[in-house]
Amino acid sequence: MKKVKMILTNRFDPDVRVYKEAKYLVDNGLDVEILCWDRESEYSKIKESVIDGIKIKRFFPYSEYGTGFKQLRPFVRFINECKEYLKNKEYQYLHCHDLDGVIAGYFIKNNYTKFIFDMHENYEINGRNQKIRYIVRFMVNFFQNKSDFIIYVNETQKNFASNKNKRKFICIPNYPDIQNYAVCKKIKSDNLRVSYIGAVRQYNELKNLMDACKEMSNVKIAIHGAGVAYKQLNKIKDDYNNVVVTGRYEFTESAKFYSEADLLYVLYPTTSMQYTTSYPVKLYEAIVTKTPVIVGKGTVLNNFVNKYGIGFTVDGSNINEIRDLIEYLNNNRNVINEKIRNLEKIQYDYSWNDVVKNLDKIYG
Template sequence: MKIVMTVSNPFKPDPRVYKEAKSLAKAGHEVIVIAWDRERRYPKEEKIEGFSVLRLGPKAGYGPLMVLKLPLFYLKVFRVILRLKPDAIHTHDFDTAVLGFVFKKLKGIKWVYDVHDLYESFVGSRIISSLIIRFDSLMLRESDIVITVNPEMTRILLGRARLKANVVVMNTINPFKHLQRKAKRFTLFYGGVLSKGRFIEEIIEISRSLGFEVRIAGMGVLKEKIKSSPAIFLGYIPHEQAIMELSNAHLTFILYNPSILNNRIASPNKLFEAMWVGTPVLVVKGTLPEKLAKKFVIPVEYSKDAVEKTLREISGNPKIIRKKAHVGKRIFLRNYTWGIMETKLIKIYSGDT
């Protein structure tokens, strides 16, 4: 089957889209990822792990104003898909869903709508948020299959529309080789987007007062602040190095601001990586990571006092970290490997779903 995937980033690569495209190509499908190269700095055509990548313009930024350029991107993608004549279109996230809608109506091809995030969570305006939800409800009803990243997102989407079919494909990983060695000094590691609302600045301040080491990797608006803080700033590092840092740390944290719905139901890739390498995760009480791995994570209230109190307790009890590391691996291997998710993904295109 010829499958076209659409994504609104340059695919450099997008980890989830990469894993899905690779798995489908391995299963014998012809997969073409059409990406939006807003920076105009990546190869126009590329062959990766058995699938093709086509990058299109126009040049655009990453803020709200990129919406003005979206129609131009849609037009370019429309022309390419007409030429490719695929058997199925697999749209990633709300901002490319309209392409699936158009081609399903125009050509009657199979449309898989892959929902990574709740886009209304990213806007401050209630009016715009309401419009996104209403338009997304139409997309959900019309698509042949909706893929969600976790059961909690499925529950929310079922409240918006009657889905023809739904499959949960979590953003997980496969087991890999790694060194199991913890740093001598009590260490916390964070790798990811450096933005507000992720408790990064607070962790740095708490760790300074407790005498812990904090190692930070990534890029974002907090970069300069972190560089001038007591934390060890690693900048943007390769994934292999990030895994080594995670494995060496005693703890990591997924402390997203719970006032945002998308944060409460997030199941980030780093949760599963932490399970596999045996590094327990501080998470916000009541959020999805706690439900997914209750015996592995360390739930805390979203406050400096609560986090500081928990860090004091955990740092003085290394047995807890060792026990949780063991439990985390067991939970991961039983429920969350990419192999499990891959099987469900492939069934979508085999006619079994």
């Protein structure tokens, strides 16, 4: 039996994309073990477990999310602990998730394994600090050179790759498993419900939405998910009469959240190339659940939404513009219904079950 070790620098509770890839491999007869970094010791009593046939091994060098270079020393400890754990183990593939995962994998891998760089997103920083941006680009290119296969999610990730490395690229976009949303039936409400569902990283953008809708009694804001901005938003939620912040959820719960959403808010900081050029999985979840989206101006999502007529665009830093849009939609529900009809035309065009088969190009 072929053995796969995956390197993941979060606690896997679970990371949905990683779970879906690992589950596909397990279902096709491979032995898969994920080595993950539980940096805040959330699962300190569950060092090893098995989820749907996927083996999980957790490591606990303590660190706090969002603390930058302060995480370097515990990151090195994580690498060393993984390396020691794998020292006498036989495996044919080292599958590394994201840039920090492939950095760890580079120092762990041996000479006889296939080395896989799974790029979940763009890593370049598109802001004032151009030096960091070029350093990140150098690092991405370096680890692409060292990889046997490179998994990517959108075409912009190939922009700075060499022709040699482009031949290693395998496309697996962030599409949802449509079967997980078959149970999603919209629950009717007299209120206009605007939801954010996913990793909560963008405090300013979500707070702007909350502020814009603060005085709208028949508009409800729901923020579902955990992340570096969750604690801040949770602290201020009681200042608003129409906001709920629920925190971490199991990925199987997301269909329920979509059933209670009239609009999905998909806005991120526009200072990063990662956010302006990425197609997040929640966009495709919105499509399969027929939930019109609100996205940021000047992003690739802006173009996508306009092309298919499935949502609305707004400047996420402009509270007045957000307020005007929500008020307009609240008073003109027929406009939302028009977007829903457009969503029905493409509802099943983005299926994980189709694209995940591209893993066969690596694993046979």
